[in-house]
Amino acid sequence: xxxxxxxxxxxxARKDLAIEFRTRSAFFSAVVFSLLAVSIFxxxxxxxxxxxxxxxxxxxxxxxxxxxxxxxxRSFGVEGADGAMDALLxxxxxxxxxxxxxxxxxxxxVLAVQAVxxxxxxxxxxxxxxxxxxxxxxxxxxxxxxxxAVGTLFSSVVANTRLAELLLPLLALPFFVPIVTSAAxxxxxxxxGRPLADAASWLKLLAAYDLVFVAxxxxxxxxxxxx
Amino acid sequence: MTSPAKPAPxxxxxxxxxxxxxxxxxxxxxxxxxxxxxxxxxxxxxxxxLAQKIFYVxxxxxxxxxxxxxxxxxxxxxxxxxxxxERLDRVAEASTExxxxxxxxxxxxGPLWGRPIWGAFWTWDARLTLxxxxxxxxxxxxxxRGAVEEPEQRARYSAVLGVLAGLLVPFIHLSVYLFRTLHPxxxxxxxxxxxxxxxxxxxxxxxxxxMLLLFAGLVRARYRLAMDQAELEHLEGRx
Numbered sequence: 320x321x322x323x324x325x326x327x328x329x330x331x332a333r334k335d336l337a338i339e340f341r342t343r344s345a346f347f348s349a350v351v352f353s354l355l356a357v358s359i360f361x362x363x364x365x366x367x368x369x370x371x372x373x374x375x376x377x378x379x380x381x382x383x384x385x386x387x388x389x390x391x392x393r394s395f396g397v398e399g400a401d402g403a404m405d406a407l408l409x410x411x412x413x414x415x416x417x418x419x420x421x422x423x424x425x426x427x428x429v430l431a432v433q434a435v436x437x438x439x440x441x442x443x444x445x446x447x448x449x450x451x452x453x454x455x456x457x458x459x460x461x462x463x464x465x466x467x468a469v470g471t472l473f474s475s476v477v478a479n480t481r482l483a484e485l486l487l488p489l490l491a492l493p494f495f496v497p498i499v500t501s502a503a504x505x506x507x508x509x510x511x512g513r514p515l516a517d518a519a520s521w522l523k524l525l526a527a528y529d530l531v532f533v534a535x536x537x538x539x540x541x542x543x544x545x546x
Numbered sequence: 547m548t549s550p551a552k553p554a555p556x557x558x559x560x561x562x563x564x565x566x567x568x569x570x571x572x573x574x575x576x577x578x579x580x581x582x583x584x585x586x587x588x589x590x591x592x593x594x595x596l597a598q599k600i601f602y603v604x605x606x607x608x609x610x611x612x613x614x615x616x617x618x619x620x621x622x623x624x625x626x627x628x629x630x631x632e633r634l635d636r637v638a639e640a641s642t643e644x645x646x647x648x649x650x651x652x653x654x655x656g657p658l659w660g661r662p663i664w665g666a667f668w669t670w671d672a673r674l675t676l677x678x679x680x681x682x683x684x685x686x687x688x689x690x691r692g693a694v695e696e697p698e699q700r701a702r703y704s705a706v707l708g709v710l711a712g713l714l715v716p717f718i719h720l721s722v723y724l725f726r727t728l729h730p731x732x733x734x735x736x737x738x739x740x741x742x743x744x745x746x747x748x749x750x751x752x753x754x755x756x757m758l759l760l761f762a763g764l765v766r767a768r769y770r771l772a773m774d775q776a777e778l779e780h781l782e783g784r785x
Binding site: 476480481482486492496500521527532535543 | 627679682683685686689690693694695699702703705706707709710713714717718720721722724
């Protein structure tokens with residue numbers, strides 16, 4: 320990666336994070352949404368029939384996908400005001416840097432929401448101690464990268480359509496299927512006390528997804544803009 | 547597919563009289579004939595009985611939707627990003643719409659067969675799940691097209707989605723493949739010789755050819771409709 324691309328991407332990411340840090344609007348709504356979703360899921364099952372710890376991975380990653388959408392929509396939504404997007408496109412930086420910067424900021428956002436949602440699931444669903452937390456954190460990072468790559472691109476696309484925020488889940492959720500499936504299955508293996516090797520094929524799938532979609536979305540993003 | 551990309555000037559544009567679309571008629575007749583052959587002139591399966599006959603509709607539709615329609619969308623989308631030719635966008639549009647119809651047939655006939663044979667309309671099996679999500683992606687593609695007014699922008703966004711969807715398929719397949727599968731393994735397209743009686747095989751290949759003809763006819767008709775719509779918009783001064 321050329322250094323100027325990386326520097327420009329970091330600049331874009333810093334700008335987005337600064338906006339988010341000063342307003343904190345999307346972060347708090349995403350966190351509250353996650354906590355609400357985690358609580359509602361608990362009452363959607365019969366706790367005497369299924370142990371709540373067995374539900375935890377599914378609840379965690381489904382909530383992750385939906386709360387991610389909240390942050391992703393805002394990513395290009397904020398650029399709509401005052402022609403900010405035009406200014407960003409006119410900036411003398413590669414367009415890939417805009418995408419990578421936006422995606423970087425979104426990854427930080429999604430992981431920050433997950434950092435609140437995960438302990439909430441552990442507390443509310445009585446997930447036992449003695450679980451290897453480091454691999455689960457690694458799953459979160461892998462899942463966040465893939466989700467954000469696809470989600471950031473679609474956020475850019477839908478921002479210019481008539482349906483805007485209604486369209487984002489419709490386009491993005493089928494793309495989240497491999498992420499949610501792999502992350503939930505791998506988490507379930509680890510929470511069940513099985514060794515990391517049992518979750519290896521799911522982790523490989525996640526890593527491959529990240530590689531393919533980060534590369535593809537970064538390449539395709541400039542093509543999605545007006546020439 | 548040789549029609550001009552730009553609408554012809556008004557004076558040179560002949561008034562198109564409604565004519566019979568030969569390819570489409572051939573496809574419909576062949577499909578009807580394939581149904582008659584499968585229903586009345588092919589022996590029922592020894593173990594599955596009459597339910598097996600749905601295979602003559604289900605498997606060819608799945609083949610056409612998955613490989614012809616989705617393949618065409620992927621190829622046209624990728625080529626559009628490169629060549630920016632509006633005809634490619636129209637082929638992709640036509641192919642998605644027809645593919646969505648064929649995929650709907652797959653999702654309806656599958657459960658109809660599954661109920662008597664598996665005892666359940668639906669299972670979260672690899673192929674079923676893949677088909678369902680492809681159906682959702684095709685539907686999303688249609689909705690995205692409807693949400694963008696400007697033709698060039700619509701083509702651009704559609705091509706982006708088309709290419710990404712092509713990349714998604716192997717991942718959905720892999721992630722659901724790691725679950726246990728219930729779906730019958732391939733019977734015709736497999737390394738050893740097809741394990742079908744010759745009468746069944748002929749019926750199957752007949753259905754497959756009919757479906758391919760029907761697909762080609764429908765895509766061509768839909769492509770022509772898109773051309774006419776663009777011409778109309780042009781004449782109305784909106785294009």
